Amino acid sequence: MLLPTNCLLCLASCEGDLCCACHDNLPRLPSDHCPSCLLPTSDSRICGACLASYPSWTRAIAALRYAFPIDAIIHSLKYQENLTVAPVLANLLMAKMNHCAPPDVIIPVPLHPVRLQERGFNQALEIGRHLSKKMGVPLLPHACVRTRDTLSQTELSWKKRRSNLRNAFACTTRFTQKHVAILDDVMTSGATLNELAKVVRKQGAIEVSVWAIARAIPSSTSIKTVEL
């Protein structure tokens, strides 16, 4: 039973996390996008970048496009320690997964120990807790570690992000024949998720799903959204 509650964004009374109006106004992914990296393409065909170098993941799922107000909600989780929004974000992602077979394990993208100390928590892990509970899939927050405190990715061009991340993760857990889901709050260039997907593959995973709450779309790409 859903108890009446208040919309996270406009405070109207509603039966979920968000009222219908706010939910309908969330920024969607482009209607035609690359099935691999989710960036806009014509006719939803695979993009040139993915054709040239296919990512290490099997599939990517993002609940939304990284734009207002989802960017503000994620920001409040990360930088204002508003942990109450973690289940809301998890629910938005869950809603995108109806037809997907659940993975065997979920790995939240680890923070470097220095960053973890600064922030006090890992936002991906907080979101992962709820997904794990709702889906009945084990969460493995310590299976992989971040070995390099990479420069803040936001200050680098998308191209430089890739080289900045080389050997950023290490993992000793074996995932032989497993379907592993890697979870992060935001997928920006995809370089972080791809780097971790590579490591998980090396550890034997046969299928890797990458999950993000929101996918950043570079402003230079044209966006065609669809009403859902």
Ligand SMILES: [Zn+2]
């Ligand atoms: Zn609302």
Ligand SMILES: [Zn+2]
């Ligand atoms: Zn692509």
